[in-house]
Amino acid sequence: MTFVNWLKRRLVVIAGLLTLGYLLLPVVVVAVFSFNKPKGRFNYEWQEFSTDAWRDPCGVSGLCGSLSLSLQIALWATLGATVLGTMIAFALVRYRFRARGAVNSLVFLPMAMPEVVMAASLLTLFLNMGVRLGFWTILIAHVMFCLSFVVVAVKARVMSMDPRLEQAAQDLYAGPAQTFLRVTLPIAAPGIAAGALLAFALSFDDFIITNFTSGSTVTFPMFVWGSAQRGTPVQINVVGTAMFVVAVLLVLVSMTVGNRRKRQKA
Amino acid sequence: MATVTQSPPPAPAPAQAPRAKPPRKRGRRTPYLLLLPGLLWLFVFFALPVIYQASTSVQTGSLEDGYEVTWHFATYWDALSAYWPQFVRSVLYAASATVLCLVLGYPLAYLIAFRAGRWRNLIMILVIAPFFASFLIRTLAWKTILADSGPVVEILNALHVLDVTSWLGWTAGDRVLATPLAVVCGLTYNFLPFMVLPLYTSLERIDPRLHEAANDLYARPSTTFRRVTLPLSMPGVVSGTLLTFIPATGDYINADLLGSTDTRMIGNVIQTQFLRILDYPTAAALSFILMAAILFAVTVYIRKSGTEDLV
Numbered sequence: 100m101t102f103v104n105w106l107k108r109r110l111v112v113i114a115g116l117l118t119l120g121y122l123l124l125p126v127v128v129v130a131v132f133s134f135n136k137p138k139g140r141f142n143y144e145w146q147e148f149s150t151d152a153w154r155d156p157c158g159v160s161g162l163c164g165s166l167s168l169s170l171q172i173a174l175w176a177t178l179g180a181t182v183l184g185t186m187i188a189f190a191l192v193r194y195r196f197r198a199r200g201a202v203n204s205l206v207f208l209p210m211a212m213p214e215v216v217m218a219a220s221l222l223t224l225f226l227n228m229g230v231r232l233g234f235w236t237i238l239i240a241h242v243m244f245c246l247s248f249v250v251v252a253v254k255a256r257v258m259s260m261d262p263r264l265e266q267a268a269q270d271l272y273a274g275p276a277q278t279f280l281r282v283t284l285p286i287a288a289p290g291i292a293a294g295a296l297l298a299f300a301l302s303f304d305d306f307i308i309t310n311f312t313s314g315s316t317v318t319f320p321m322f323v324w325g326s327a328q329r330g331t332p333v334q335i336n337v338v339g340t341a342m343f344v345v346a347v348l349l350v351l352v353s354m355t356v357g358n359r360r361k362r363q364k365a
Numbered sequence: 366m367a368t369v370t371q372s373p374p375p376a377p378a379p380a381q382a383p384r385a386k387p388p389r390k391r392g393r394r395t396p397y398l399l400l401l402p403g404l405l406w407l408f409v410f411f412a413l414p415v416i417y418q419a420s421t422s423v424q425t426g427s428l429e430d431g432y433e434v435t436w437h438f439a440t441y442w443d444a445l446s447a448y449w450p451q452f453v454r455s456v457l458y459a460a461s462a463t464v465l466c467l468v469l470g471y472p473l474a475y476l477i478a479f480r481a482g483r484w485r486n487l488i489m490i491l492v493i494a495p496f497f498a499s500f501l502i503r504t505l506a507w508k509t510i511l512a513d514s515g516p517v518v519e520i521l522n523a524l525h526v527l528d529v530t531s532w533l534g535w536t537a538g539d540r541v542l543a544t545p546l547a548v549v550c551g552l553t554y555n556f557l558p559f560m561v562l563p564l565y566t567s568l569e570r571i572d573p574r575l576h577e578a579a580n581d582l583y584a585r586p587s588t589t590f591r592r593v594t595l596p597l598s599m600p601g602v603v604s605g606t607l608l609t610f611i612p613a614t615g616d617y618i619n620a621d622l623l624g625s626t627d628t629r630m631i632g633n634v635i636q637t638q639f640l641r642i643l644d645y646p647t648a649a650a651l652s653f654i655l656m657a658a659i660l661f662a663v664t665v666y667i668r669k670s671g672t673e674d675l676v
Contacts, residue, residue: 111476115480143509183403189399190400193396206407209411211663239410
């Protein structure tokens with residue numbers, strides 16, 4: 100009876116942890132199989148332990164090239180989407196203007212549409228215009244679909260900002276440019292950073308839109324997709340594992356720094 | 366590490382800065398100048414393509430001779446009658462995945478919001494971090510997990526679960542891969558964080574004193590959940606289901622990697638028509654129908670659930 104009671108009280112925790120396990124299981128499998136030495140072309144069955152792939156991550160032709168292309172596209176797309184999205188967010192929160200509803204829907208719609216629809220319609224535009232598919236068409240598409248997410252992230256931050264801070268700056272004879280650079284921007288920075296991080300993650304990992312707009316250009320997700328058809332090299336598991344570890348470490352470091360700053364201020 | 370296990374930062378009080386009117390800035394053109402580049406981008410590369418697609422869907426012609434707008438609406442009829450099973454399947458799979466995400470995600474969001482204590486940040490990281498490890502690779506990992514000779518399939522077989530699911534038509538024989546169950550499982554997995562995060566956000570906003578109050582008034586835990594927690598978390602449920610259902614409906618990756626030709630979804634059809642068969646009018650018509658259906662469903666859903674301030 101006591102066991103049943105114990106179980107009842109912890110039911111939520113147990114169910115939650117099971118879900119967490121479901122979320123993490125594939126990551127664990129990816130990591131474990133990065134140490135596999137598969138027999139055939141596909142890395143789906145465990146054979147024997149080996150660190151070959153870790154010692155030679157670029158050993159598969161095309162992999163590291165596609166990785167660096169994805170990084171470049173993600174960086175430029177993040178830059179573009181963050182600048183354009185931050186401007187829109189500021190305009191939406193800080194100013195009154197006509198056609199606000201139309202602007203809001205134009206920003207919201209890309210997020211409410213399945214990627215495949217956006218990708219297909221963008222491709223019809225490019226085909227109609229006779230644009231050559233490649234780096235630039237991918238970049239254009241990525242900026243387009245990351246933009247809305249940046250707007251949402253920045254908007255949330257700017258909305259919770261106390262407008263009296265800017266008024267105070269102006270009362271202290273700061274010009275508009277100085278107010279913006281010294282007061283507004285630093286306060287909005289966490290929102291902008293969150294938006295940029297989201298844009299980077301979305302762009303770097305995007306497959307569906309890239310699939311339609313890339314022509315014969317191969318980004319990292321395109322490379323993985325191709326290898327799922329032809330044979331999966333162990334090296335893609337190495338890259339997946341490394342990305343996961345780096346992401347976790349970056350978040351941990353940033354949180355440590357953030358906490359220390361908070362304590363210093365307190 | 367030490368800092369992570371510390372007590373979490375206090376829940377940010379809903380920032381209620383006295384909302385004075387937006388300061389009147391000089392220069393009435395400023396907002397338009399700020400909006401112009403971004404909106405132009407969205408217009409040219411998002412809105413205009415949708416119009417182009419609509420026009421492509423009523424064109425006839427061939428790749429060699431070019432296409433011409435002939436208002437050939439029969440394309441829509443042909444596309445629907447040829448591909449309605451894929452449409453139905455997409456909605457079914459996406460709906461099942463959404464329900465599963467809600468059922469699996471709610472306890473996790475609840476755990477993070479109320480029970481995790483000093484582990485909260487770490488669990489949050491573990492929920493978000495897989496985003497950064499390519500989701501194609503993670504989806505491929507399900508091929509290993511659900512492999513025919515793998516432990517999962519063996520256990521399910523030993524428990525005769527697969528007999529039941531085969532009878533229901535979710536699996537075929539003693540396989541899980543290349544069946545609807547595998548596709549739904551992959552969809553659920555891929556979009557689970559999109560359910561957990563909004564749920565967590567709305568749960569975290571609930572004032573814990575409301576729980577205490579319910580307790581003081583002799584509400585049993587289950588009653589507290591039903592009458593207090595669940596209603597207050599509805600905004601999270603609504604945005605979570607939208608964030609899961611919309612991308613899941615248009616997805617073709619899970620159906621391609623984990624399914625078979627019998628589990629093709631509408632995304633698969635659009636992709637093949639566009640990129641392999643090069644039948645642009647049919648592909649454009651299918652994509653247009655999908656878009657219209659989703660927009661219609663989303664509008665109705667948001668109206669019904671009464672949370673129009675989602676955006």
